[in-house]
Amino acid sequence: MGNRTVIPFGPQHPVLPEPIHLDLVLEDETVLEAVPRIGYIHRGLEKLVEKKDFQQYTYVAERICGICSFMHGMGYCMAIESIMDVKVPERAEFLRTIWAELSRMHSHLLWLGLLADAFGFESLFMHSWRLREQVLDIFEETTGGRIIFSVCEIGGVRKDVSPETLNKISGILLSMEKELKELAKVFLNDSSVKYRTRGIGVLSKQAAFDLGAVGPMAKASGINMDLRTQGYAAYSKLQFEPIVETDGDSYARTSVRLREIFQSIDLIKQAVSIIPEGEIRVKVTGNPNGEYFTRVEQPRGEVIYYVKANGSKFLDRFRVRTPTFANVPALLETLKGCALADIPILILTIDPCISCTER
Amino acid sequence: MSILSMSKILFKSILHGPYTVLYPIRKKENYEHTRGRVDITVSDCIFCGLCQRRCPTGAIRVDKAGSTWSIERLQCIQCNYCGEVCPKKCLKMGNQYTSPSFGNVRDDYTNARVSDNTENH
Secondary structure, eight states, X not given: OOXXXXXXXXXXXXXXXXXXXXXXXXXXXXXXXXXXXXXXXOOOTTGGGGTSOTTTHHHHHTTSOSSSHHHHHHHHHHHHHHHHTOOOOHHHHHHHHHHHHHHHHHHHXXXXXXXXXXXXXXXXXXXXXXXXXXXHHHHHHHHSOSSOOOOEETTEESOOOOHHHHHHHHHHHHHHXXXXXXXXXXXXXXXXXXXXXXXXXXXXXXXXXXXXXXXXXXXXXXXXXXXXGGOOTTGGGSOOOOOOOSSOSHHHHXXXXXXXXXXXXXXXXXXXXXXXXXXXXXXXXXXXXXXXXXXXXXXXXXEEEEEEEESSSSEEEEEEEOHHHHHHHHHHHHHTTOBGGGHHHHHHHTOOOXXXXXX | OGGGTTHHHHHHHHHHOOXXXXXXXXXXXXXXXXXXXXXXXXXXXXXXXXXXXXXXXXXXXXXXXXXXXXXXXXXXXXXXXXXXXXXXXXXXXXXXXXXXOSSOOEEEXXXXXXXXXXXXX
């Protein structure tokens, strides 16, 4: 039995985009235990509902995180709409779906780049982010913002997208799909990449279920759980099957995210082809009174919003359960018994978003 | 060989040249909807103060007595909520960004016509 050493990992580390701290208990080069500590970027955004009225809070909600910003705004709006019994126009539902799927693409492309960066494949990293840039340009053209769209509002969406722009988006996605297929070959077939991901950090189906893993982490372990099948926004009108892999290792998680990008492209194409004409917003009057849970499938997994309103313009309580928070126990499980050199990859494969987690 | 799977992409990018824009020689065109900065046509402003009340960050100050509308540029989050609620539609989101700065930038706009009128009384 070797000497036990405790190595602090983070909050500042080249592989981490955001601060999380792990105390790694090592025996030689093998991890015995990992103790997480969070709380470095807590901003008190949930408390802010007491200061900002429920309309203003739409802008705060989408600033919870910079990557799933649109879905945070959408989830919050959906909760308030359900409390106030607002029927969102169908065109707005489709536009929300298109932007949500584009967000999923840009989040997964960002993650693929970070993964390539973590195992030192710089050109793959640059090419993933180059493709992501095209998605960001679509956002800027249609919503006005590259990361924070400020386009979702209670009762619909603020900006309409013209049919020409929608066709242009389909064209861009078509050319992107070709380039993505080439990138996917590198991620899935390249022997040096496979060497870093295949069989690393295996999470069994039972463990994923017991630890409450969500999103691609659960899907890669064989759990068929995708909240889009519940049919919120316009998903009930689109055809898709949740993507599930059974290996449960880092390779399976990469594969799930890659295939989800192609699925998103397909969903956007479907949505563009059947998007109805009509209004994009309804006028909302009065204040919400009641409480509601919304569940939305973010790029990282299931997110839960709880809203409690009291009939005034300020909400009583707003609570977000983010996917990264649910995935941290699963991360600790995969870290047990892994080699020190694999830790950056394992931490990345849950796609940690600490800004969401701490709010 | 699977170890050379990246080579096709790499050869393509060598022939393609840089994908980035050579700033500042070539500047990226902003889109029509790009949210750059809030612009005001102060001669149309009635100083109702609705934008000040609705602004999520409290960046806008409206002084009705002095006929002055001012904005803290670095507090503004470019959400365009003020432009939506403005009854005179004199606030709008321009697609050019605020230039970089080293300190807090506060822009004041005074409607000279209104203050002239008050002097005449």
